Amino acid sequence: MRRVALRGLASRKLRSLLTAFAIVLGVAMVSGTFVLTDTIDSGFDTVFSESYEGADAVISPETEFGRQAAGSGGFPASVLEDVEALPSVAEAAGSLRDSARLIGRDGEPLGGSSVSPLALGLDPADEQFSPVRIVDGEWPDGSGQIAIDRRTFDDEGLALGDAISATARGPVQEFEIVGVVELGSLESLGGATISVFDLATAQELFAKEDVVDQIQLAAAEGVSAEALVAEVRGELPATLDVQTAAAQVETESEDTSAGLGFLRYFLLAFAAIALFVGSFVIANTLSITIGQRTRELATVRTLGASRRQVLWSVVLEALVVGVLASIVGILLGVGLALGLNELLAAAGIELPTSGLVLETRTIVVGLVVGIGITLLASIRPALRATRVPPIAAVREGSVLPPSRFARFGLPASLTLTAGAVALLLVGSLGDGLSAAPRLLAIGLGVILLFVGIALVAPRLVRPLASALGWPGTRIAGAAGRLARANAMRNPARTASTASALMIGLALVTLVAILAQGLRSTFVDSVDQLFVADYAVVAEGGFNPLTPEVEEALAQAPGVEAVSGVRSGSGRIAGEDVGVSAVPGNIAETVAIRWDEGSDAVPGALGEDGAFVTREFADERDLELGSPLEIETPTGETLALAVEGIWEEPKGGSPFGQVAVSHEAFDPVFPEPRNDFTFVNVAGGITADAEAGLETALADFPDAKVQTRDEFKDESVASLSRVLNILYVLLALSVVVSLFGLVNTLVLTVFERTRELGMLRAVGMTRRQVRRMIRHESIVTALLGAALGIAIGVFLAALVTQALADEGFSFALPIGSLVVFVLAAILVGVLAAIMPARRAARLNILEALRYE
Amino acid sequence: METSATTPSPAESAANGRPVRVAARDLARRYGEGDNAVDALRGVSLAIEEGQLTAVMGPSGSGKSTLMHLLAGLDRPTEGEVWIDSTEIGTLGDNDLTRLRRRHIGFIFQFFNLLPMLSAEENIVLPLELAGGRTDRAWVDELIDRVGLSDRRDHRPSELSGGQQQRVAIARALASKPTVVFADEPTGNLDSATSGEILELLRTSVDAYGQTTVMVTHDANAAAVADRVLFLADGRIVKEIGRCSPHDVLLALEEVAQA
Numbered sequence A: 001m002r003r004v005a006l007r008g009l010a011s012r013k014l015r016s017l018l019t020a021f022a023i024v025l026g027v028a029m030v031s032g033t034f035v036l037t038d039t040i041d042s043g044f045d046t047v048f049s050e051s052y053e054g055a056d057a058v059i060s061p062e063t064e065f066g067r068q069a070a071g072s073g074g075f076p077a078s079v080l081e082d083v084e085a086l087p088s089v090a091e092a093a094g095s096l097r098d099s100a101r102l103i104g105r106d107g108e109p110l111g112g113s114s115v116s117p118l119a120l121g122l123d124p125a126d127e128q129f130s131p132v133r134i135v136d137g138e139w140p141d142g143s144g145q146i147a148i149d150r151r152t153f154d155d156e157g158l159a160l161g162d163a164i165s166a167t168a169r170g171p172v173q174e175f176e177i178v179g180v181v182e183l184g185s186l187e188s189l190g191g192a193t194i195s196v197f198d199l200a201t202a203q204e205l206f207a208k209e210d211v212v213d214q215i216q217l218a219a220a221e222g223v224s225a226e227a228l229v230a231e232v233r234g235e236l237p238a239t240l241d242v243q244t245a246a247a248q249v250e251t252e253s254e255d256t257s258a259g260l261g262f263l264r265y266f267l268l269a270f271a272a273i274a275l276f277v278g279s280f281v282i283a284n285t286l287s288i289t290i291g292q293r294t295r296e297l298a299t300v301r302t303l304g305a306s307r308r309q310v311l312w313s314v315v316l317e318a319l320v321v322g323v324l325a326s327i328v329g330i331l332l333g334v335g336l337a338l339g340l341n342e343l344l345a346a347a348g349i350e351l352p353t354s355g356l357v358l359e360t361r362t363i364v365v366g367l368v369v370g371i372g373i374t375l376l377a378s379i380r381p382a383l384r385a386t387r388v389p390p391i392a393a394v395r396e397g398s399v400l401p402p403s404r405f406a407r408f409g410l411p412a413s414l415t416l417t418a419g420a421v422a423l424l425l426v427g428s429l430g431d432g433l434s435a436a437p438r439l440l441a442i443g444l445g446v447i448l449l450f451v452g453i454a455l456v457a458p459r460l461v462r463p464l465a466s467a468l469g470w471p472g473t474r475i476a477g478a479a480g481r482l483a484r485a486n487a488m489r490n491p492a493r494t495a496s497t498a499s500a501l502m503i504g505l506a507l508v509t510l511v512a513i514l515a516q517g518l519r520s521t522f523v524d525s526v527d528q529l530f531v532a533d534y535a536v537v538a539e540g541g542f543n544p545l546t547p548e549v550e551e552a553l554a555q556a557p558g559v560e561a562v563s564g565v566r567s568g569s570g571r572i573a574g575e576d577v578g579v580s581a582v583p584g585n586i587a588e589t590v591a592i593r594w595d596e597g598s599d600a601v602p603g604a605l606g607e608d609g610a611f612v613t614r615e616f617a618d619e620r621d622l623e624l625g626s627p628l629e630i631e632t633p634t635g636e637t638l639a640l641a642v643e644g645i646w647e648e649p650k651g652g653s654p655f656g657q658v659a660v661s662h663e664a665f666d667p668v669f670p671e672p673r674n675d676f677t678f679v680n681v682a683g684g685i686t687a688d689a690e691a692g693l694e695t696a697l698a699d700f701p702d703a704k705v706q707t708r709d710e711f712k713d714e715s716v717a718s719l720s721r722v723l724n725i726l727y728v729l730l731a732l733s734v735v736v737s738l739f740g741l742v743n744t745l746v747l748t749v750f751e752r753t754r755e756l757g758m759l760r761a762v763g764m765t766r767r768q769v770r771r772m773i774r775h776e777s778i779v780t781a782l783l784g785a786a787l788g789i790a791i792g793v794f795l796a797a798l799v800t801q802a803l804a805d806e807g808f809s810f811a812l813p814i815g816s817l818v819v820f821v822l823a824a825i826l827v828g829v830l831a832a833i834m835p836a837r838r839a840a841r842l843n844i845l846e847a848l849r850y851e
Numbered sequence B: 001m002e003t004s005a006t007t008p009s010p011a012e013s014a015a016n017g018r019p020v021r022v023a024a025r026d027l028a029r030r031y032g033e034g035d036n037a038v039d040a041l042r043g044v045s046l047a048i049e050e051g052q053l054t055a056v057m058g059p060s061g062s063g064k065s066t067l068m069h070l071l072a073g074l075d076r077p078t079e080g081e082v083w084i085d086s087t088e089i090g091t092l093g094d095n096d097l098t099r100l101r102r103r104h105i106g107f108i109f110q111f112f113n114l115l116p117m118l119s120a121e122e123n124i125v126l127p128l129e130l131a132g133g134r135t136d137r138a139w140v141d142e143l144i145d146r147v148g149l150s151d152r153r154d155h156r157p158s159e160l161s162g163g164q165q166q167r168v169a170i171a172r173a174l175a176s177k178p179t180v181v182f183a184d185e186p187t188g189n190l191d192s193a194t195s196g197e198i199l200e201l202l203r204t205s206v207d208a209y210g211q212t213t214v215m216v217t218h219d220a221n222a223a224a225v226a227d228r229v230l231f232l233a234d235g236r237i238v239k240e241i242g243r244c245s246p247h248d249v250l251l252a253l254e255e256v257a258q259a
């Protein structure tokens, strides 16, 4: 019996191959995700561990907010002298870690906009502590000198001794390149540029006079890192902490690992979708195969095979396919990891990479998932195979007996679908559920909805295919009519083939509708709030702009109002709260809809006034005059009183929940810088005014002047980029269903060989044969699209309803939906190419002889 | 072998004053190559006249089906030529051959070969639809009436008996008023009573519409309704008799088998 299964597999190579493909892609996505994230993870680990190679312990600031990332306020350099004097300290060096943008020869900022450009202030004498190595030239020593990373150096075609501009807090300055550095063994730091200055120059550049961000320590002979930490800790003020270099590496990589974890689960979710679709394809293919092998199975039954043996022969076939597909999938995943990295890079998310990392875990998970899904999908068809009675061997055209449960089929599938909808309703609209059960209900509901609709779908095939096939009968005449009839001929098969495509299209539709809703609420918000002529923001939006930009703008000709909006994160009783700082004239540049208070409020905030959003006020029962205490990252406390309450639009605003004056904000938040700087000019938006602003900003290449429409377009464009990534990832599951469609068509052609011979004999041309298969394929694909889009719209309606408070509105992106339908047609056409060729090439006589 | 340039097309020569619809000269068909080669036909020449029902008989493996396939343009001869009306079909490409089959040839198969998802009537008009021309409704109605399926026209093949299915197939073959209908063992899959009905129907179509028909059969009763019976043995025509009784057919068959 085992031999029968394996022989069968070998004799149905093409079919087995196509079936395997459905799993290969899903597994490739799983292993690709692991390889990619592991690779990035090891890239970061390399950065961190190499950064602290020369150190035994590290001192950095610690506040209520936890250990501070580089680029925060830093701490007094005098700490260095205190610790240097300790007996267990052999050597100590302070350094600055901040970010500075390098400017290219064309005046444009260099480096990707997704990562913050790294800048280091180092003492050349303490080379051993440096995270970077000099590979060419020497360490910068003295103002006016800089060392930059190898990639930028090469890409820009620079030479030692050349000048390069850089900007940090203040205006652009020119430096002489004296050295080229590399960050350990890393090929790229996610596209970020690296610039190195000597400590004094950096302190000046970053406006951190007598401040360092970090102190690295080397232990004296015979002193362990732990002993060193213990001694140093006693000398430090409460705002500083010391830990061993190993612990420091741990802490820093934890942060990035958390981010990577998100990326990993995000990608795995799409892998799961592809695998889910793949399981549909496999179940469908196997059950078609079993239908076609009824005779063969019955014959082995008459020859004495037991039901159990028949069951195992089918499961064994699936197992072999699963194993092979998983192995190929894992290998393909390595390639996919490279592709995904390119995809992320194309979307502006470049990540640090060293060599590809393939861990054992990746292989194990890939195998388990691939084989597991294949086996799971084979159970139903295998059980069906056991129901083939031996008598079928001698009956012409015998069909499988219906399942014992068949008569409960429709009620059961309808109940399942109804249950799924109920779960979705509870999960999305139900009150009083916490996030976890809510997500569980929604996730389970979606999966059950797909399964339920797939089970109900055979009943929908006739009416839907009849309607969807109608255009084909007009276009392709007799071939189109036959195609439509063929699509309706075996509703269960057509339905389950279409269901695979349905899943992908439902999710694509959901995403498109949500994005459309998001976009329109965002645009509404901007339209409402943005009454300034211009906004000045930072290139890439990562590094807020120094207040000097605000000052420079105020000097520009014709400027009537400049409002810099800074932001930071504070805490109220342990809960994070977004704090913004606005100038008194903010009402001139941003239209604030006051619930309590008026446009006069911002001007009268003083050092202890604040205005808050309606939502925030409601959450905390605040009214005018209510006190508000906010802890800031520097460890200080802001004591405020509510002086205004405003209605924040659903699409968001430039402000946090709490807004205070610059005077209140600047002293207690580290490095106050502006996220937005709104500008009004006399005479409104004109080319002259814009040119004037550009001139005023000549020293700040990072700063970008935008009108309201430009601001909107750019924000919408970045949303579209994210949307495109989602589309590409979902396209994977559509590709899987495409393979399913190919598979069904191949099997169908095979099954209808004699019929095709007859059709050719009575006058069907090869072209008509191809058309017939193609149109059948298109009808099936359209069926998937119709079901998928309907489900997608339903899910989107639920989600927008549930998230109405967050500013989601429901809007049908008709254009996108039309594109999806066209894409489905394309899938149908592509899937039909190979099967149609095979059908058209059939030798008429052989086909007629075929049984 | 003579070249076709020096010989007039057999189609142009008329025996008994009837035009020749299908003609073959020196047809040979070899399957395979080298030691395993099988000569299914070894030089068959014949002329099928208009309005005649011709039966082809012979032992199993004698080349009957092969001959029919060659005459119908479903297969190409290794040597020799086939004319349908005045077209020599050896040079036609697949598309032209398909078009020729649409216009000139009707098929009746042993296993009916109807499309299960189409009704009886839809099966009947299928060749007309494939050809894309206008369907002559009156003719189709008459045909359906003639084959006795007026009350079954909307039934699916699975709802029809074997005999009824073959009637549908006959109507399908006649629908395009082809030059010639080829039937390969049309009664091979039916019981004797039903076979009789089907043979009567074929005979009627020849008498009523002058439908030229070629039928391959093992059944002496079937051959007995033919105007002419050709006997094949080992890839050659070895005997030919005119219209006669089943008994005479059996005698002739025995003679052929012994030779």
Ligand SMILES: Nc1ncnc2c1ncn2[C@@H]1O[C@H](COP(=O)(O)OP(=O)(O)OP(=O)(O)O)[C@@H](O)[C@H]1O
Residues within 6 Å of the ligand: B031, B032, B038, B039, B040, B058, B059, B060, B061, B062, B063, B064, B065, B066, B067
């Ligand atoms: N495709 C093929 N390949 C090889 N040999 C073939 C092929 N088709 C037919 N033959 C051989 O050619 C010979 C004639 O076959 P053909 O089918 O014409 O016989 P037949 O007279 O129709 O027989 P039957 O009465 O059994 O249908 C046989 O010996 C057969 O084995």
Ligand SMILES: [Mg+2]
Residues within 6 Å of the ligand: B064, B065, B066
């Ligand atoms: Mg035969």
